[in-house]
Amino acid sequence: MHRTGELSGQFQTLEQQKDSATLGMWIFLATEILFFGGLFLTYTINRHTYASMFAEASRTLDLKLGGFNTVVLIGSSLTMAMAVWSAQVGKKKLVTLFLILTLLLGCVFLGVKAIEYKQKFDENHVPGLNFQFEKNADQATNAHAQLFFSLYFGMTGLHALHMVIGAGLLVWLIKQSMAGRFTPQYNTPVENVGLYWHFVDIVWIYLFPLLYLIDRH
Amino acid sequence: MSATMSTTPPQSPGYQLPKEHYLNATYGIRSWLLTTDHKRIALLYLASVTFFFFVGGIFATMIRIHLLTPQGYLVTPETYNKLFTMHGVAMIFFFLIPSIPAVLGNFLIPLMIGAKDVAFPKLNLLSWYIYITGGCFVLYSFATGGLDTGWTFYTPLSSVYSNSAVTPAILGIFINGFSSILTGLNFVVTIHTMRAPGMTWFRLPLFVWAQYSTSIIFILGTPVIAITLLLAGLERMFHLGFFNPALGGDPILFQHLFWFYSHPAVYIMILPAMGVVSEIIPTFARKPIFGYTFIAASSIAIAVIGFFVWAHHMFLTGESTYAALAFSLLSYLVAIPSAVKVFNWTSTLYKGSISYDTPMLYALGFIGLFLIGGLTGLFLACLGLDIHIHDTYFVVAHFHYIMVGGAVMGYVGGLHFWWPKITGKIYPEFLARLAAVILFIGFNLTFFPQFILGYLGMPRRYHDYPPEFQVLNVMSTAGASILALGYLLPMLYLTWSMRYGKVAGPNPWPATGLEWRTPSPPPTENFEVTPVVNWEPYDYKNRPDLGLATPTAPTLAPAHGDD
Amino acid sequence: MSEHIVSPKLYLLIFLALMVLTGTTVYAATVDLNHYYRGLNVIVALVIAACKALLVVLFFMHAYYSSKRTQLIIVAGVFWLAIMLSLTLGDYASRSWDVH
Amino acid sequence: MQSQLPFYPEQASNFAPSVDSLMTFLILVSVFFSAAITAAIVIFFFKFHRKSKNEIGVPIHGDMRLEISWIVFPAFLALAMFGWGAVVYVDYRHPPQDTLDLYVIGKQWMWKIQQPNGRREINEMHVPVGRDVKLVLASEDVIHDFFVPAFRVKMDVVPGHYNTMWFRPTKAGHYHFFCSQYCGTNHAVMGGWVTVMEPSDYAAWLSGSTGEDVNPVVAGEKLFAEKACSTCHLSNGTGRAPSLNGVYGGTVRLADGSTVTADDAYIRESILDPPAKIVAGYQPLMPAFQGQLTEEQIMSLTAYIKSLQSQPVPATGAGVTVPGKR
Numbered sequence A: 001m002h003r004t005g006e007l008s009g010q011f012q013t014l015e016q017q018k019d020s021a022t023l024g025m026w027i028f029l030a031t032e033i034l035f036f037g038g039l040f041l042t043y044t045i046n047r048h049t050y051a052s053m054f055a056e057a058s059r060t061l062d063l064k065l066g067g068f069n070t071v072v073l074i075g076s077s078l079t080m081a082m083a084v085w086s087a088q089v090g091k092k093k094l095v096t097l098f099l100i101l102t103l104l105l106g107c108v109f110l111g112v113k114a115i116e117y118k119q120k121f122d123e124n125h126v127p128g129l130n131f132q133f134e135k136n137a138d139q140a141t142n143a144h145a146q147l148f149f150s151l152y153f154g155m156t157g158l159h160a161l162h163m164v165i166g167a168g169l170l171v172w173l174i175k176q177s178m179a180g181r182f183t184p185q186y187n188t189p190v191e192n193v194g195l196y197w198h199f200v201d202i203v204w205i206y207l208f209p210l211l212y213l214i215d216r217h
Numbered sequence B: 001m002s003a004t005m006s007t008t009p010p011q012s013p014g015y016q017l018p019k020e021h022y023l024n025a026t027y028g029i030r031s032w033l034l035t036t037d038h039k040r041i042a043l044l045y046l047a048s049v050t051f052f053f054f055v056g057g058i059f060a061t062m063i064r065i066h067l068l069t070p071q072g073y074l075v076t077p078e079t080y081n082k083l084f085t086m087h088g089v090a091m092i093f094f095f096l097i098p099s100i101p102a103v104l105g106n107f108l109i110p111l112m113i114g115a116k117d118v119a120f121p122k123l124n125l126l127s128w129y130i131y132i133t134g135g136c137f138v139l140y141s142f143a144t145g146g147l148d149t150g151w152t153f154y155t156p157l158s159s160v161y162s163n164s165a166v167t168p169a170i171l172g173i174f175i176n177g178f179s180s181i182l183t184g185l186n187f188v189v190t191i192h193t194m195r196a197p198g199m200t201w202f203r204l205p206l207f208v209w210a211q212y213s214t215s216i217i218f219i220l221g222t223p224v225i226a227i228t229l230l231l232a233g234l235e236r237m238f239h240l241g242f243f244n245p246a247l248g249g250d251p252i253l254f255q256h257l258f259w260f261y262s263h264p265a266v267y268i269m270i271l272p273a274m275g276v277v278s279e280i281i282p283t284f285a286r287k288p289i290f291g292y293t294f295i296a297a298s299s300i301a302i303a304v305i306g307f308f309v310w311a312h313h314m315f316l317t318g319e320s321t322y323a324a325l326a327f328s329l330l331s332y333l334v335a336i337p338s339a340v341k342v343f344n345w346t347s348t349l350y351k352g353s354i355s356y357d358t359p360m361l362y363a364l365g366f367i368g369l370f371l372i373g374g375l376t377g378l379f380l381a382c383l384g385l386d387i388h389i390h391d392t393y394f395v396v397a398h399f400h401y402i403m404v405g406g407a408v409m410g411y412v413g414g415l416h417f418w419w420p421k422i423t424g425k426i427y428p429e430f431l432a433r434l435a436a437v438i439l440f441i442g443f444n445l446t447f448f449p450q451f452i453l454g455y456l457g458m459p460r461r462y463h464d465y466p467p468e469f470q471v472l473n474v475m476s477t478a479g480a481s482i483l484a485l486g487y488l489l490p491m492l493y494l495t496w497s498m499r500y501g502k503v504a505g506p507n508p509w510p511a512t513g514l515e516w517r518t519p520s521p522p523p524t525e526n527f528e529v530t531p532v533v534n535w536e537p538y539d540y541k542n543r544p545d546l547g548l549a550t551p552t553a554p555t556l557a558p559a560h561g562d563d
Numbered sequence C: 001m002s003e004h005i006v007s008p009k010l011y012l013l014i015f016l017a018l019m020v021l022t023g024t025t026v027y028a029a030t031v032d033l034n035h036y037y038r039g040l041n042v043i044v045a046l047v048i049a050a051c052k053a054l055l056v057v058l059f060f061m062h063a064y065y066s067s068k069r070t071q072l073i074i075v076a077g078v079f080w081l082a083i084m085l086s087l088t089l090g091d092y093a094s095r096s097w098d099v100h
Numbered sequence D: 001m002q003s004q005l006p007f008y009p010e011q012a013s014n015f016a017p018s019v020d021s022l023m024t025f026l027i028l029v030s031v032f033f034s035a036a037i038t039a040a041i042v043i044f045f046f047k048f049h050r051k052s053k054n055e056i057g058v059p060i061h062g063d064m065r066l067e068i069s070w071i072v073f074p075a076f077l078a079l080a081m082f083g084w085g086a087v088v089y090v091d092y093r094h095p096p097q098d099t100l101d102l103y104v105i106g107k108q109w110m111w112k113i114q115q116p117n118g119r120r121e122i123n124e125m126h127v128p129v130g131r132d133v134k135l136v137l138a139s140e141d142v143i144h145d146f147f148v149p150a151f152r153v154k155m156d157v158v159p160g161h162y163n164t165m166w167f168r169p170t171k172a173g174h175y176h177f178f179c180s181q182y183c184g185t186n187h188a189v190m191g192g193w194v195t196v197m198e199p200s201d202y203a204a205w206l207s208g209s210t211g212e213d214v215n216p217v218v219a220g221e222k223l224f225a226e227k228a229c230s231t232c233h234l235s236n237g238t239g240r241a242p243s244l245n246g247v248y249g250g251t252v253r254l255a256d257g258s259t260v261t262a263d264d265a266y267i268r269e270s271i272l273d274p275p276a277k278i279v280a281g282y283q284p285l286m287p288a289f290q291g292q293l294t295e296e297q298i299m300s301l302t303a304y305i306k307s308l309q310s311q312p313v314p315a316t317g318a319g320v321t322v323p324g325k326r
């Protein structure tokens, strides 16, 4: 991703430069799969061992907020895709507009997440801080419920961190887009940030059922 | 295809260094610390991994001195435990894993494929800074309380019980992981998109194939160790329970996650060294390597199959019998591509024109020591035998044979081989051969007795051992002092040669790779004109530019079709 | 790299499909499917998530139109994840077969 | 223990000869390959040493038949190693029936061993020669590993669950055992001695047990009352919980339709984490005892439950009560 869209020294052609950037982005996303993969493995094993406890703990999460956030995030993926499209067809104004929309939706997501975290905090459901699952829960129940919430915070926290980084990248894109940098010939940064943003969306697509939707009957 | 190449001047003694090259293109600390030139970054890595090798080596020396007597008089038990842990951490994560990839790989990959630089030069510099940051965290941990968990960080010892500075060490290794990932990413993209015209996949030097395979592991393995250590660190900081059975967690899960990375990581350490050997042998036998395709493919095979064997470190943890059977069988499978390499290297010598310059001595030493290390890996992968030798000195001997006898020998050999390219100077040949022989002898004396110790039942990580094991331990310590001397020599004469060595010229050996077709040291942009490749790798017969005799008249014959 | 431009209509369509799937997964979680087959609830949830992820990868991320090389990287990432999950879970699952 | 053969520790169990012959086989294979390759290198060195400065080698690019043969031949040897190793290992992981069961608890940095009759030892283990011995291993803190070189056996001792190992001592004597998994500061001194005795000596030694040792069955019975297990687990099965009489070693049907064998690990799990496996026909009422019992207490409870096999069901249906409880 070169700042100006000019050819940087190590490359021979713009084509080669773009090819490299895209390849690099995809490889990075492959590492991300494995990075989250370790968490998913930990989750799977614990959920299997403490199935009923996980179901019980999962039911304390706010399904409405979680569902709302899912819609918001998928929506932001749509606007991100539209931003890429606008760049590809050369509608410079639209690029900026869609990037801003994406950023806004991302912020809404993070805001809701913050509300949820606050609730957990009030309910003493934050591991490591006076964790207490139910009023008179015994030691073992507490420990197993804490496992669920550790994973909940670990997974959503890491996901949120990715969102924050994504938001930072969006701000950077918006600035450039306002300067009219992105053209049908040069839009690799938009495309690549797009790829990243969609990936973060996919992670959430898995987190939502795994954390919020355990045996809600 | 005619071999019309006109870049290299004809061989003649009395070379001059090129007027301007990457070392003197700009001056000042800033020009080094902010450089994006892959060659300079390689030198930054060279300095830093050497530093960590010293750190690790000093710990190793103290370990060996302590083990001279059964009760050990040098240090307390706590300190001893810190010594081997810090030795392992410094050597593995901060010396051996980055050594060949980040030093030789960085320097050579663009030169070998005819590119001006790697695909993402800034990312490359960033990798180095990340590495240094991680290193600082780890050094901080060493300096403030040390680290006594073993390099494997098994929970719940590391996450609950240890009183040492575990958290900064874990953070350091976590951070360092991103350096590996970025390096691997950079290499893969570079190899895919930056090859010079004519540099097809099957004309790539085998060193590049090895680096490519290594990068696959960097990319797909490293993230897992990152998340694993992050979880262990969080568990330690916030008293969570992922791996702590007292809170419902599972310590075996940690081992699965740890070895999912750390077994493939051993191939990160050996594959690049195999790549180096695959360059050295054809050069000093002056003939094409035997079975190019098989060596190239076996690198990829090792990288891929290497991901299927990790739980052979866990045969006695209580993993299921079925899992143990599967992982043992797969471990034998991964030995086959290594065997293929060994046989092909040996066959390359057949009907060669062999000279025994220093790099060749290291390469042949590598074959022998890697062979022993690899074969004893088969003992450990053998389920029935591992019951007895697991976690004994047999394991310690196995991995030092591969990592010190194999990987470090390959690294030092590679440094000698490309030293003329890196510095433009030749090292003193006699001293260099002497050092190679000293290292070989010292190494075997240090680590061979440990196989016997292991089979006799001496567990590893013991600061105190039954007296009947003393004789073998004394032998090992004696060997280690020879080994230390052996490492001291190259450090001295290589440094000396940078200033006082003879000027090497572009292609002193001569070798066939692209990197030898540009001045030594190369200019910042590597090649004056983008090279065009129209010869096969390691092809001496059709390279009149090298100035060597050819069996037939030096006609410009087609590059292939010779057999 | 030939660039393929996906029409906004298709994007919208994918988005709607994702919404429908989200609704389905929420609904499916409120029904006791485990009753029919042990663990069916999780399986359904994961299959739906996989479908959603596939839609995003193929169309939002243009993998459907990308080079073989890009597709190979995606497959490799998923495949390696599968190695990690299947071999580890295989250990856990087969421990209880050792009844003696 | 100093051995007669300088490269082998003493052979004192049924596994020692099998492991040693496996070792011999692998050494032979290794020597074969090392010798062949070293010989090739040395011969080529003398034969193909560079004769003149500008000489080059004969270009040979490869040979398909060779490649295939050096893939296939090692593969066969590898399979042989795997197969033989697997046979020994599978045998080791499956203890025979009717073993002498000892409980071994590792904690930083000592070993507690309990004989079947309750006699306890610390860093010492007495076993009879010629009898199949099974060790049930538990840890109070971190991972340890019980390793007896002369028996060629070892097994990790993992907190949070039981591992088992077995062997049959074949030679009376005194053998070192070690902790072979790094476990912190005094890992190196966390060892002791296994004494293998003639069966009659062993019996005598066992009965010489001093009165201080609390029989685990008695201790377990006491705990069973103290922890109020007895309020639910009535022995006639009329309580809210299943009767535990004869449970041990049998097959239990679970609520989800599957079955399990009630071994040590199952009893342990049932106590620490009851919801994990619910007995068919019962509600998940039982509180989890994780964090409230030491490994030793769990073993006593298990020993008690095990002893219920042979006890006749009390006619009164009053369950198991121990006089003089708190």
Ligand code: HEA
Pocket: B152, B266, B267, B269, B270, B312, B313, B331, B332, B334, B335, B336, B338, B339, B342, B370, B371, B373, B374, B375, B377, B378, B380, B381, B382, B386, B389, B390, B391, B395, B398, B399, B402, B403, B407, D029, D033, D074, D075, D077, D078
């Ligand atoms: C660079 C590092 C490196 C490499 C390349 C290897 C390579 C191999 N390793 Fe090793 N290993 C380590 C570093 C390495 N290892 C470390 C650090 C540990 C200890 C970790 C710790 O606990 O701290 C360890 C531990 C270790 C164990 C666990 C031991 C235990 O704790 O009980 C096992 C078990 O299977 C094992 C097996 C193997 C095998 C089968 C190979 C194979 O890849 C070897 C293949 C090579 C050959 C086989 C030689 C060439 C072949 C021939 C000439 C033909 C003949 C071949 C046949 C007949 C098949 N290793």
Ligand code: HEA
Pocket: B053, B054, B056, B057, B058, B060, B061, B063, B064, B084, B085, B087, B088, B089, B091, B092, B095, B096, B149, B150, B151, B152, B396, B400, B403, B404, B408, B446, B460, B461, B462, B463, B476, B480, B483, B484, B485, B487, B488
């Ligand atoms: C790349 C990896 C690497 C390398 C290169 C080495 C190199 C050496 N190691 Fe190793 N070692 C490990 C990786 C490595 N090690 C690992 C992973 C462990 C396991 C840790 C654990 O259990 O957690 C281990 C454990 C280990 C043990 C077992 C400790 C125990 O279990 O109790 C021993 C014991 O002998 C040992 C010895 C040595 C020696 C003598 C060298 C020598 O080769 C070192 C020689 C180098 C120097 C000495 C420095 C350079 C020389 C000079 C600067 C000259 C001047 C110096 C002097 C005169 C002193 N190491």
Ligand code: CUA
Pocket: D106, D109, D143, D144, D145, D179, D180, D181, D182, D183, D184, D186, D187, D188, D190
């Ligand atoms: Cu206990 Cu080592």
Ligand SMILES: [Cu+2]
Pocket: B262, B263, B266, B309, B310, B312, B313
């Ligand atoms: Cu391994």
